[in-house]
């Protein structure tokens with residue numbers, strides 16, 4: 001049907017085989033927090049500390065996806081998505097982070113994968129989307145080296161269970177957030193505030209990624225795709241001055257190159273090592289680690305929401321910047337914002353994608369998250385209207401299309417998110433879904449943006465009438 005559309009219809013066509021997806025994460029949607037032997041993750045613990053999550057919300061019930069999975073897969077089938085990116089809950093599969101798998105926990109993901117395949121949707125499994133078993137945090141968490149080995153063992157348990165039917169694997173989601181929001185500024189679980197803990201966490205997350213990649217390669221068919229998802233920061237200097245460019249360099253080092261350099265080049269960013277000399281001597285990076293971290297990957301996933309404008313100055317502490325905040329100020333951009341107060345700026349996505357084309361030639365990319373929170377409203381018939389989200393998605397997909405036209409190898413786009421869900425420190429107050437969830441009744445209502453996305457997928461692109 002796509003190819004049959006006349007060329008005279010103006011619009012943006014995506015390549016044949018482009019992967020049209022939606023994304024979710026276990027703790028944000030599953031609920032059933034104490035079912036089947038699941039015990040606490042750091043988010044179960046953190047969300048119970050007064051003042052950490054708005055309104056005291058927790059993921060105990062969330063969107064009750066664990067009990068409503070077939071309905072949610074049916075919603076995706078109606079959308080026409082080709083791919084679905086979900087995460088596996090570590091504490092559901094291996095509650096203490098050690099020892100054998102809980103088969104009942106794995107069974108949920110076996111059923112999910114079967115349901116997806118039956119609906120003609122490719123499963124894309126993320127092994128870690130921030131729900132570290134609390135017992136591993138009690139043993140030191142990500143700043144502790146052993147956590148990386150625990151993760152590699154857990155990766156093996158999941159690969160043995162799902163490896164015959166899941167072709168695309170992502171080790172970690174956004175290790176920058178896990179390290180620097182979790183251990184640096186403490187806005188995310190486990191809520192620790194220490195620059196050295198955050199840097200150690202970042203290295204051990206990199207090591208966990210590399211070690212798990214080795215395990216996945218040893219267990220999965222050669223055709224399996226192994227990837228990593230980073231929330232790379234699109235950075236712009238406030239002014240075209242050496243001082244503001246240096247501010248960009250400092251944030252780029254801790255937000256982007258701390259992950260890109262070890263994973264893709266087997267080295268640490270030396271400027272960051274120097275800039276953080278007062279914090280750590282980096283002796284937690286041992287001989288041979290960077291070789292493990294830099295195991296070859298089949299693709300890189302990028303999560304993008306907003307760019308940042310930085311200049312020479314100073315910003316708040318505790319910060320997620322490992323000391324760089326002493327030299328760097330962030331300027332809120334003019335223009336429209338989402339309900340997260342994040343600027344709407346699709347050029348940042350284009351800038352990020354073209355940078356990766358130049359820095360990592362030949363590496364296939366996927367946009368593994370992009371989307372927006374807005375306060376949407378229902379009309380008297382119950383239809384949920386979200387015109388700002390449609391505009392946001394249109395602009396960002398157009399940026400992806402422009403990047404593809406300029407030679408960036410983008411293989412797919414995963415809209416965040418399928419469902420309204422537990423938005424971490426913001427609880428249920430921020431809605432990213434293209435499907436509205438009434439958290440009292442658990443009723444799902446596709447928003448206007450869901451119809452818009454279904455139409456884009458059906459046409460293979462965006463029409464410009």
Ligand code: PNW
Pocket residue numbers: 025028173174177231303369416423424432
């Ligand atoms: C990502 N920040 O989180 C996550 O992967 C999703 O689980 C989440 O729901 C989505 O983006 C929307 O927030 C982020 O403060 C959370 O820089 C915070 C930040 C970045 C990403």
